[in-house]
Amino acid sequence: MYAIIDLETTGGQPTQDRITEIAIYIHDGEKIVDEYATLLNPGRSIPPFITQLTGITNDMVSDAPKFHEVARKVVEMTEGCVFVAHNVRFDYSFLKKEFADLGYNYSRKTLCTVRLSRSLIPGQPSYSLGKLCQSIGIPLEGRHRAAGDAHATALLFGKLLKITTETEDLPHGTDTSHTLARVDALAPSGQAASAKKPSPKRVAAVQTAIREALMPPLLPAAVVASLPQATGVYYFHNEAGEVIYVGKSINIYKRIQQHFAIDVKSRKSLEFKNSIADITWELTGSELVALLYESHLIKQMKPAYNRAQRRSVFPAGIYLRTNEDGYKVLAYGRADARNAEIPIIALGNQYKAQGFLYHKVAKYNLCQKLCGLYKTPGACFDYQVHRCQGACVGQEPPESYNLRVDEAIDSISYEHESFVVIGPGRTELEKSIVLVENGRYCGFGYVDETFSARKLADFRDVIKGYTDNKDVQQIIRNHLRTKRKGERVKVFG
Known part of the structure; x- marks a missing residue:
């Protein structure tokens, strides 16, 4: 059994x-057997702009039930069903969030008719619900209303199931788009073409669609x-x-599987996932090299969906200065492109930087x-x-105060000024090299x-040079705090 669902919402962020x-x-695999639709009061x-798109006004939902009043009905209707939707991530994420707010974990197998349509009806100019229905002759009444869109999706789903049956005996590579007319001739829309047991081809297609x-x-x-x-490192194209x-x-x-398993949090997130058409990758062997190379690539390529990391992964830091009286001063502040200083340590935000500095002051x-x-004109x-x-x-x-400042600096700076981190390579026959000289990151490379080597x-x-910056400094510091298997640090005077 399949539950074909469509939602209208106040916006795109679950x-x-x-x-x-x-x-x-x-839908029982042959026809629609039950239906339910209602407006909901979103509170x-x-x-x-949503009213303009859907036609749903505040007055229309003022006396409508709230979600918690229909939640039981939704659970009971969809129990044991595959959750089907056009762009299933969006609708499924919204329902999961509504149930989560009620303290209930709503979980169903899911199937996306966009993905199934691309597989079974290739070459369509668009796979948006409106244009796809128009292209293959499915009536769509009440566009951008839940009942209209869900009914059209149900009719589309029925056609897709019939295509899997019709094409079972066709030669491999046959253009299935031509079978649509043949499918239409089998039976009136929404009626079963036969009461036969679902074909192996259909079962396999549906199982694949659920899995993907x-x-x-x-x-x-x-x-x-x-x-x-x-x-x-990997690239989404x-x-x-x-x-x-x-x-x-x-x-x-595993990481990419996690990307796709995460519920959609916003329409922008959905747009991102729906834009991915290919994945390429480069092996690094070393986790440290992967971290450093990713940071470099984001700053160099400025990918559209890495915006948060384009400038700095660590936008705050601890800085060392000397005041007019000769005291060494540790201060926290913003770390960005306008600040040419490289911090002693970079941190995730100014709140973390302030907390870190409080700890060092006390210690x-x-x-x-x-x-x-402590802001005061007098003593602290x-x-x-x-x-x-x-x-x-x-x-x-x-003189005496600065000695303790130096101790604090030593506790958060590199233990050694010049060193190499020797770690796993891309194959068992090579090693990775990350070089830091005089406290400055120089780059990485691979060796047999x-x-x-006896000297720096x-x-x-053997390394390729890369730019030193606040982010890579912090990446290396964080990495060195934990010893990794198959990795060692070679220190030079």
Whole structure:
């Protein structure tokens, strides 16, 4: 049994918007056997542009039931059914969120008629519901209303099931789009062509569609099946071949499966998933190299859906300065392109940077005022409770105070100024090399497993140079905090 569902909502974000209308058509694989539709009171105002699109007004839903009043009906109708929708991610994510707000985990197998249509009716100019229905002769009344769209999707689904039956004995590679006219001749729309047991071809097609329901509709399943279970970076491409997203993982196959399993949180997220038409990748062997290379690629290529990482993965940091009285000052602040300083340590946001600095001030007896954590024209609070030794009022000389600042810096800087991280390569016969010289990231490369070096210059010759910046500095620091299997650090004076 299949539950063909369509929703109308107050917007495109399941985390913020609510359902205004729901329609469910139950299909037994041959015909529609049950139906249900109702407006819903979303508990908030419907934006004018949504009203213009759907025709649903605030007055229309003012006396409609709220979702919790129909939730039981939805559960009972769809129990044991495959959840079918055109762009199933969108509708399924909204329903899951509504149920989650009620403390219920709504879970169904899903099937996407966009993806199934692309597979069984290739070559259509568009796979949007309106244009696809127009192209293959399905009536669509009440466009952008739940009942109209759900009924059209149910008719489309019925045609798709008949195509799998009709094409079972056709030679491999036959253009199935020509079978639509033959399918129409079998029986009136919505009626069963026969009461026969579903064919193996139909069963296989539906099972495949369920398995691939949450995959991007433009992405061939064979591409995902060919992904390596190894460490590296991966690229999502759109239909034009443009890179729209760059990611990294220690297991590319599993990470990408996670991408597609995540519920849609917004219409933009849905657009992103629906834009993915191909995936390519590069193996790195080393997790550290994958992290560094991903950061470089995002800044270089500026993919459309990596916006949050284009400038900096770590937009705040701790900086070292010296004031006019000779005191070394640690301060937290924004880390962006307008700030040419490279922080001692970069962090995820200013709140984290402030908390990190509070910890160092307490541990090394530093002055809250000099560190910008206590705004006052006089002594800091710690001086009043005898935790600060008086640098804020000139009582402690810079020489002794600066020694403790240096200790704090040593605790968060690289343990060594010049070193290489030697890790796994892309094959068992090579090693990866990441070089840091005089505290500056120089780049990475690969060498044969028999490679040996006695001086730093030997490693300079085998790496490809990459730009040092706040992000890579923090990536390396974070990585060095935990020892990885098959990895070692070689230090130079």
